[in-house]
Amino acid sequence: xxxxxxxxxxxxxxxxxxxxxxxxxxxxxxxxxxxxxxxxxxxxxxxxxxxxxxxxxxxxxxxxxxxxxxxxxxxxxxxxxxxxxxxxxxxxxxxxxxxxxxxxxxxxxxxxxxxxxxxxxxxxxxxxxxxxxxxxxxxxxxxxxxxxxxxxxxxxxxxxxxxxxxxxxxxxxxxxxxxxxxxxxxxxxxxxxxxxxxxxxxxxxxxxxxxxxxxxxxxxxxxxxxxxxxxxxxxxxxxxxxxxxxxxxxxxxxxxxxxxxxxxxxxxxxxxxxxxxxxxxxxxxxxxxxxxxxxxxxxxxxxxxxxxxxxxxxxxxxxxxxxxxxxxxxxxxxxxxxxxxxxxxxxxxxxxxxxxxxxxxxxxxxxxxxxxxxxxxxxxxxxxxxxxxxxxxxxxxxxxxxxxxxxxxxxxxxxxxxxxxxxxxxxxxxxxxxxxxxxxxxxxxxxxxxxxxxxxxxxxxxxxxxxxxxxxxxxxxxxxxxxxxxxxxxxxxxxxx
RNA sequence: GCCGCCUUAGCUCAGUUGGUUAGAGCGCUGGCUUGUGGAGCCAGAGGUCCUUGGUUCGAGACCAAGAGGCGGUACCA
Numbered sequence: 001x002x003x004x005x006x007x008x009x010x011x012x013x014x015x016x017x018x019x020x021x022x023x024x025x026x027x028x029x030x031x032x033x034x035x036x037x038x039x040x041x042x043x044x045x046x047x048x049x050x051x052x053x054x055x056x057x058x059x060x061x062x063x064x065x066x067x068x069x070x071x072x073x074x075x076x077x078x079x080x081x082x083x084x085x086x087x088x089x090x091x092x093x094x095x096x097x098x099x100x101x102x103x104x105x106x107x108x109x110x111x112x113x114x115x116x117x118x119x120x121x122x123x124x125x126x127x128x129x130x131x132x133x134x135x136x137x138x139x140x141x142x143x144x145x146x147x148x149x150x151x152x153x154x155x156x157x158x159x160x161x162x163x164x165x166x167x168x169x170x171x172x173x174x175x176x177x178x179x180x181x182x183x184x185x186x187x188x189x190x191x192x193x194x195x196x197x198x199x200x201x202x203x204x205x206x207x208x209x210x211x212x213x214x215x216x217x218x219x220x221x222x223x224x225x226x227x228x229x230x231x232x233x234x235x236x237x238x239x240x241x242x243x244x245x246x247x248x249x250x251x252x253x254x255x256x257x258x259x260x261x262x263x264x265x266x267x268x269x270x271x272x273x274x275x276x277x278x279x280x281x282x283x284x285x286x287x288x289x290x291x292x293x294x295x296x297x298x299x300x301x302x303x304x305x306x307x308x309x310x311x312x313x314x315x316x317x318x319x320x321x322x323x324x325x326x327x328x329x330x331x332x333x334x335x336x337x338x339x340x341x342x343x344x345x346x347x348x349x350x351x352x353x354x355x356x357x358x359x360x361x362x363x364x365x366x367x368x369x370x371x372x373x374x375x376x377x378x379x380x381x382x383x384x385x386x387x388x389x390x391x392x393x394x395x396x397x398x399x400x401x402x403x404x405x406x407x408x409x410x411x412x413x414x415x416x417x418x419x420x421x422x423x424x425x426x427x428x429x430x431x432x433x434x435x436x437x438x439x440x441x442x443x444x445x446x447x448x449x450x451x452x453x454x455x456x457x458x459x460x461x462x463x464x465x466x467x468x469x470x471x472x473x474x475x476x477x478x479x480x481x482x483x484x485x486x487x488x489x490x491x492x493x494x495x496x497x
Numbered sequence: 498g499c500c501g502c503c504u505u506a507g508c509u510c511a512g513u514u515g516g517u518u519a520g521a522g523c524g525c526u527g528g529c530u531u532g533u534g535g536a537g538c539c540a541g542a543g544g545u546c547c548u549u550g551g552u553u554c555g556a557g558a559c560c561a562a563g564a565g566g567c568g569g570u571a572c573c574a
Contacts, residue, residue: 228569467538
């Protein structure tokens with residue numbers, strides 16, 4: 001055995017680290033289309049593209065454990081040769097904050113940029129969750145007013161449309177962090193750093209409304225909750241009145257913005273922060289109404305929280321609605337594909353002064369998966385026409401022919417591998433090609449080209465039993481003059497279903 | 498982090514009470530067929546039975562630990 005081991009050449013196992021995916025041709029094309037659609041929306045609204053590096057200094061990303069000099073778990077980090085910690089970015093927002101802080105004086109404010117790229121998270125992957133995935137972001141830095149938030153919300157809705165969705169198939173659901181702050185303030189949770197942890201727990205609890213239901217959330221708002229596996233999650237420790245107030249708040253919204261605003265004004269009582277939040281929603285509503293964004297595209301929804309702690313004002317999620325209606329005839333949610341909101345403290349970490357910011361972000365592959373499920377994806381690129389290399393002496397001729405198809409915008413390739421015609425036809429079949437081009441020296445001399453429709457040929461094959469018949473019948477092919485062969489290919493392609 | 502399930506060929510899996518050379522289907526490669534993709538027939542390649550340790554005359558099978566995968570839950574900037 002030891003001898004065997006010695007003689008065996010080292011062969012690495014072909015494998016991927018978990019949570020890292022190879023992305024297929026079809027997936028990449030769909031992703032590129034989606035990103036392109038979003039970019040065109042951002043671009044026409046005057047946003048500028050930006051590309052930041054995958055690595056940032058760990059302290060710039062802001063994730064250090066308080067009692068540790070190493071970057072937080074959850075990020076991929078390594079020490080550079082000068083011993084400084086560098087981390088792979090875990091989102092596109094923190095690098096943007098760094099970029100703005102670094103170039104603050106040179107940028108015209110508000111600085112509005114869009115960006116798409118891979119982000120990395122060093123955590124356990126789950127179904128539909130990876131350790132590398134593509135995010136697509138647009139942000140507006142340096143504008144404090146609700147107008148900037150309204151713009152991001154409108155952009156989110158426009159991106160939904162650009163992705164191919166019809167109005168009614170999606171909804172942007174808007175809330176405001178300040179409202180919940182107001183409710184909690186009235187329930188004895190101070191609106192200060194002391195209450196931060198408790199507020200975060202309340203947010204996490206509300207975020208689980210759709211999964212755990214009101215009873216589960218009630219437990220998480222109170223003492224805590226034990227799940228089916230026996231694991232215990234500590235609660236936010238609100239008192240009974242506080243739990244009631246929070247649950248009441250999360251169900252206060254209707255599908256009419258004006259109504260919801262009126263309800264909220266009543267709920268906020270005397271809380272200055274709460275009323276401030278309502279005021280912002282009124283300003284956003286005014287803009288949305290002026291531009292014609294109705295309740296079907298943008299709704300106010302008090303159950304939206306976004307789990308993240310760094311939001312400071314308006315927050316929103318882009319949700320896809322299925323075709324399926326519930327009993328009352330309303331569309332049923334299938335989930336959030338993106339979201340955003342105001343984060344006024346992220347850039348100011350780098351500088352003394354306040355730098356307000358607001359943005360929108362969506363996960364590209366998650367959005368695609370959802371679109372796929374809704375059958376809202378465009379068809380992808382057609383397979384190429386395959387030009388068989390019958391005769392190596394004619395190779396130059398084959399490439400010239402491919403060029404003629406390219407000039408007409410037809411995807412085509414010459415078989416550059418080794419093997420006889422059988423192999424080449426197998427290759428064409430495997431590539432899902434519809435048309436194979438056959439030209440040997442006979443056709444060449446006669447000024448002809450033979451075209452074979454592989455789709456039609458496959459249909460014909462079903463009726464053929466014997467191999468000899470299959471070989472000799474040569475179904476679904478025609479020989480055309482070299483002079484007009486390109487239009488013959490075009491006609492054959494048009495014939496496809 | 499916690500809980501559960503799983504790990505034998507590229508894929509899906511079988512493998513008897515612990516017994517000699519570990520199998521099947523599909524897929525792959527080649528041939529029948531150097532001018533034709535299907536079907537068919539023939540041949541072939543491909544294995545650290547996840548790893549390590551233990552029990553045993555003997556382990557793919559039994560035991561222990563570890564690793565990896567899947568699912569749930571928690572966290573998620």
